[in-house]
Amino acid sequence: MKHILTVLIFNAFLISCNSSDKAKTTTQETSTTEPTTESASKDINKNLKAIETDEDLVATALMAAPEKSRLTSKVIGYNMAGEFVTLKEGDNEFIVLADDPTKDGFNAACYHKNLEPFMARGRALRAEGKSAEEIFTIREEEMKSGKLKITPGSTLHIYYGPNTMYDPETAAVDGAQLRYVTYIPWATSETIGIPEAPTAPNHPWLMNAGTHRAHIMLSPLPKDKE
Structure with missing residues (x-):
């Protein structure tokens, strides 16, 4: 028991x-x-909406410009009707190129007005059906002849990402980030001391070295990886 x-x-x-x-x-x-x-x-x-109006195109494109310059920057690009137009007038030193709504992902750019002749020439040649290689060759010759000019140090601000949804309160595009292109025509690694290939993330490197389109690439790390 x-x-x-x-x-x-x-x-x-x-x-x-x-x-x-x-x-x-x-x-x-x-x-x-x-x-x-x-x-x-x-x-x-997330409070996100699609980019579906010309106003949306302007708001999101201006994210490529320095914050203090956005209100007075000029915005150009394709509108929702597919026409290349001035979407917003401006009176400062910047021109902003809006995202093309017919293409996948998001890509807007901001650059100094001194670069506009060079950029406009590329758009005109592209409209003629010229390939990227042909455009490069033509502008190379026109730079050598003095027909086209790029002020050394002119910088392109690129705001890009895989998505086309954005926050209407901040105009930030979901997943987009910035990278920078600083033009230094004819530069090489030997003349400016920057390597011609990236050595690590977030480090500058020289692309198209020795050509009219030589430029320093700088891609800051996304905020979630800083």
């Missing part, structure tokens, strides 16, 4: 321990998964 009583007490103890362990495990799993669910909800509930 005493032996049977001992067995019953031991079994009751095991059942109690198993129940306690299960409850503890359930609590741990809940505390681990809840933050993930909350984070996912925040991502899903």
